[in-house]
Amino acid sequence: xxxxxxxxxxxxxxxxxxxxxxxxxxxxxxxxxxxxxxxxxxxxxxxxxxxxxxxxxxxxxxxxxxxxxxxxxxxxxxxxxxxxxxxxxxxxxxxxxxxxxxxxxxxxxxxxxxxxxxxxxxxxxxxxxxxxxxxxxxxxxxxxxxxxxxxxxxxxxxxxxxxxxxxxxxxxxxxxxxxxxxxxxxxxxxxxxxxxxxxxxxxxxxxxxxxxxxxxxxxxxxxxxxxxxxxxxxxxxxxxxxxxxxxxxxxxxxxxxxxxxxxxxxxxxxxxxxxx
Amino acid sequence: xxxxxxxxxxxxxxxxxxxxxxxxxxxxxxxxxxxxxxxxxxxxxxxxxxxxxxxxxxxxxxxxxxxxxxxxxxxxxxxxxxxxxxxxxxxxxxxxxxxxxxxxxxxxxxxxxxxxxxxxxxxxxxxxxxxxxxxxxxxxxxxxxxxxxxxxxxxxxxxxxxxxxxxxxxxxxxxxxxxxxxxxxxxxxxxxxxxxxxxxxxxxxxxxxxxxxxxxxxxxxxxxxxxxxxxxxxxxxxxxxxxxxxxxxxxxxxxxxxxxxxxxxxxxxxxxxxxxxxxxxxxxxxxxxxxxxxxxxxxxxxxxxxxxxxxxxxxxxxx
Numbered sequence: 001x002x003x004x005x006x007x008x009x010x011x012x013x014x015x016x017x018x019x020x021x022x023x024x025x026x027x028x029x030x031x032x033x034x035x036x037x038x039x040x041x042x043x044x045x046x047x048x049x050x051x052x053x054x055x056x057x058x059x060x061x062x063x064x065x066x067x068x069x070x071x072x073x074x075x076x077x078x079x080x081x082x083x084x085x086x087x088x089x090x091x092x093x094x095x096x097x098x099x100x101x102x103x104x105x106x107x108x109x110x111x112x113x114x115x116x117x118x119x120x121x122x123x124x125x126x127x128x129x130x131x132x133x134x135x136x137x138x139x140x141x142x143x144x145x146x147x148x149x150x151x152x153x154x155x156x157x158x159x160x161x162x163x164x165x166x167x168x169x170x171x172x173x174x175x176x177x178x179x180x181x182x183x184x185x186x187x188x189x190x191x192x193x194x195x196x197x198x199x200x201x202x203x204x205x206x207x208x209x210x211x212x213x214x215x216x217x218x219x220x221x222x223x224x225x226x227x228x229x230x231x232x233x234x235x236x237x238x239x240x241x242x243x244x245x246x247x248x249x250x251x252x253x254x255x256x257x258x259x260x261x262x263x264x265x266x267x268x269x270x271x272x273x274x275x276x
Numbered sequence: 277x278x279x280x281x282x283x284x285x286x287x288x289x290x291x292x293x294x295x296x297x298x299x300x301x302x303x304x305x306x307x308x309x310x311x312x313x314x315x316x317x318x319x320x321x322x323x324x325x326x327x328x329x330x331x332x333x334x335x336x337x338x339x340x341x342x343x344x345x346x347x348x349x350x351x352x353x354x355x356x357x358x359x360x361x362x363x364x365x366x367x368x369x370x371x372x373x374x375x376x377x378x379x380x381x382x383x384x385x386x387x388x389x390x391x392x393x394x395x396x397x398x399x400x401x402x403x404x405x406x407x408x409x410x411x412x413x414x415x416x417x418x419x420x421x422x423x424x425x426x427x428x429x430x431x432x433x434x435x436x437x438x439x440x441x442x443x444x445x446x447x448x449x450x451x452x453x454x455x456x457x458x459x460x461x462x463x464x465x466x467x468x469x470x471x472x473x474x475x476x477x478x479x480x481x482x483x484x485x486x487x488x489x490x491x492x493x494x495x496x497x498x499x500x501x502x503x504x505x506x507x508x509x510x511x512x513x514x515x516x517x518x519x520x521x522x523x524x525x526x527x528x529x530x531x532x533x534x535x536x537x538x539x540x541x542x543x544x545x546x547x548x549x550x551x552x553x554x555x556x557x558x559x560x561x562x563x564x565x566x567x568x569x570x571x572x573x574x575x576x577x578x579x580x581x582x583x584x585x586x587x588x589x590x591x592x593x594x595x
Contacts, residue, residue, distance in 0.1 A: 026399070030413065
């Protein structure tokens with residue numbers, strides 16, 4: 001019995017190590033190439049002969065790179081703020097109020113969630129570009145987030161449903177209005193859900209490529225990191241070392257945020273699936 | 277008492293009206309957004325699909341010409357639909373199988389569980405553009421690390437993103453790298469399976485397969501279904517990774533002003549959303565782009581309706 005358990009342990013952990021190699025080696029190769037010299041980065045060798053940490057400084061000195069950082073932070077920061085503020089009351093109404101058309105509203109929320117963004121982008125682009133003259137900026141991406149992003153509304157509603165009704169009832173008995181109930185009772189209790197939604201939205205904005213490609217492409221001063229990274233390789237004459245350094249710098253913030261907010265994040269992922 | 281059954285007293289009616297107003301107030305951000313950022317563009321897309329419009333001259337009514345062009349004459353519709361379908365079938369099923377496998381592995385790891393879980397999860401967080409750039413480098417034909425290693429152990433080294441036959445499998449590999457979301461979902465579902473059921477099955481003499489087939493599988497099917505459905509929906513929107521991989525692998529310098537038709541190599545990575553972009557923003561054929569986006573819309577709606585009917589865990593029954 002004990003022997004078969006040991007064998008089982010060895011088998012499981014051997015597979016785990018093999019799997020870990022598949023997930024970790026790409027990061028390692030990207031990192032090792034990011035500190036190679038220009039010549040070596042084109043050779044296909046795996047281990048750097050000399051460690052060129054200055055590659056990272058060179059990336060930061062690339063014209064525009066700091067602007068991309070600022071733009072990504074602006075888009076992700078404001079986008080997240082707007083989304084959370086607008087999604088909370090909508091999700092609350094969908095989770096708590098009884099009214100005619102509630103089911104229809106939920107179906108519409110889920111439908112918009114499923115909709116490929118390419119379906120409606122052309123008329124939207126024409127409005128932002130021709131009527132509002134905002135193409136070449138990130139505002140056409142940020143402003144709509146003040147209007148209850150469907151995915152966030154859906155996730156938050158799922159979370160709010162798990163809060164027992166008794167809390168709101170007793171607040172109402174105490175003469176609390178709905179808005180005060182929401183802000184004083186529900187929002188503090190829903191903090192983990194709100195944190196998960198905020199994280200998802202932050203990552204969505206940070207990772208977004210299609211949006212900036214439509215609205216910011218014409219004006220490099222409005223590019224975000226995700227959009228600008230693609231042009232990096234051609235700007236540096238196929239220098240893989242600098243491109244890999246930039247790639248790691250685009251990944252870094254997301255991974256740092258993850259380590260600080262791991263719990264909220266895993267909570268959010270399970271919220272999307274199993275608890276539905 | 278009889279009168280209340282027929283018409284509510286004024287007090288109650290006033291209360292109801294107030295409640296209705298309150299509901300409207302809470303919903304207003306979304307209601308406004310839904311009309312402006314969904315309703316309007318959808319109607320406008322239908323309108324433009326019957327117009328010839330190059331975004332400079334006034335739109336000009338052309339009847340069904342965009343529709344017949346998109347559905348019968350456009351040479352790229354076949355490859356785009358075919359690739360999207362290929363990805364939906366292959367990528368989604370492999371992701372579900374792999375995600376379930378990694379989920380089962382993680383629940384069995386006794387030593388260093390935290391490390392392995394984080395290692396398996398992290399790639400999911402890599403921004404898609406960054407992950408794609410990294411994979412184009414890793415799979416660079418000849419000099420990329422993967423081909424170096426394959427060559428060193430004497431295996432054939434494919435051209436990955438530069439070979440029409442390998443480009444989509446390379447994208448699948450990239451999507452398997454980012455399996456973290458499914459891993460977490462499956463892990464949670466597997467941990468929810470009651471332990472006693474395994475013990476009971478063991479007493480009945482069930483082996484590893486029997487336990488999976490008769491205990492694990494029935495209890496995780498809703499989650500598998502959820503993973504399949506959301507996978508299909510996501511894959512129908514598949515855009516960024518395919519576009520970036522094609523552009524970078526093609527080696528054409530990318531920058532402001534350069535127009536690169538998506539799908540390199542040989543339309544093998546062209547998907548429907550990329551074709552919408554290309555028609556609308558590269559060829560300025562607004563009418564055809566709108567007609568094609570309505571085709572995409574119809575496909576997405578068909579899948580969504582199927583999903584709602586099956587209630588794959590997404591839309592809970594009325595509570």
